[in-house]
Amino acid sequence: MYISLLRAGEDPGARFRDRIETGSILTCGIIRIEVLRGIVNRRIREWMERLFDEMVACPLDDTLARGAADLAWRLDRRGIILPVPDILIASCALRARAAVVAADPHFRLVPDLSVLGEMP
Secondary structure (H helix, E strand, O other), rough: OOHHHHOOOHHHHOOOOOHHOOOOEEEEEEHHHHHHOOOHHHHHHHHHHHHHHEEEEEEEOHHHOHHHHHHHHHHOOOOOOOHHHHHHHHHHHHHHHEEEEOOOOOHOOOOOOOOOOOOO
């Protein structure tokens, strides 16, 4: 979502300011990594980094790693092989009972995960 907004020249901070201020946007380290690694302009990267600092973060701890490993194992047994970053993001959302906002079709393969194509 953030990447597509940035590519379109939109300001994610302005678009989601009210949600960020109320703590209704959850992020995690893997989202931060994926978004920041692709930003070429240093000023925009630093600005996005500060924006992530304002958001509620799901900790990438051993409990999450165990849950992600279990989720990956269950999906793999069903023949559904997802990239590890997507497994971690899905695990964060499941832990927090939050929806994932993404166009990536992988997320729709995760049982019990709420997926939104765009931010309502």
